[in-house]
Amino acid sequence: GAVVSQHPSWVICKSGTSVKIECRSLDFQATTMFWYRQFPKQSLMLMATSNEGSKATYEQGVEKDKFLINHASLTLSTLTVTSAHPEDSSFYICSAMGAKISGANVLTFGAGSRLTVL
């Protein structure tokens, strides 16, 4: 149980285009979702925290107009990289926190989405 699905798992786009990445909690309701970015051989860096139905909270140095986050339902959050440039190429990972029917809290990571901007 507690599965988080990310889609697409990898995407290649041209510079200047926008790319949307989806993060879905499959078997629990995610009240909070977190978006991370990971460059090669580096750690995960938190970009933003999103709560269902409210605006995302961005970490210092992360441009909210560049990385649009929408958490419209308890099972879906999306990250849109707008006007992508080669320096935005990275591994984007989401995690979801919520409660299962049993009441147990869960915090689970998705498998990540590899973005390559040409």
Added chain:
Amino acid sequence: GESVGLHLPTLSVQEGDNSIINCAYSNSASDYFIWYKQESGKGPQFIIDIRSNMDKRQGQRVTVLLNKTVKHLSLQIAATQPGDSAVYFCAEKGGSNYKLTFGKGTLLTVNP
């Protein structure tokens, strides 16, 4: 080992040996810690966690030790197997919303 620039600390062990991976955390107010395993091209996979009111917790083949005095966390893997080869991250939680701060990571290589 110490991290230098962008290079991950590395640990190389022989199959069957015990592995110890260390992590220094930054926030003395952190109350919850997690070890994750990340294989190449995949998301982090939960291994074991520990709350700040404990100093040791054991799982299957893994043990986490917490030393709050020096803000140090370690992960011990018993009888390391080739399938344990991955990057291992510690993560700390300092608030109430499960916002995690990740450590630098250690690349574990298990030689058959």
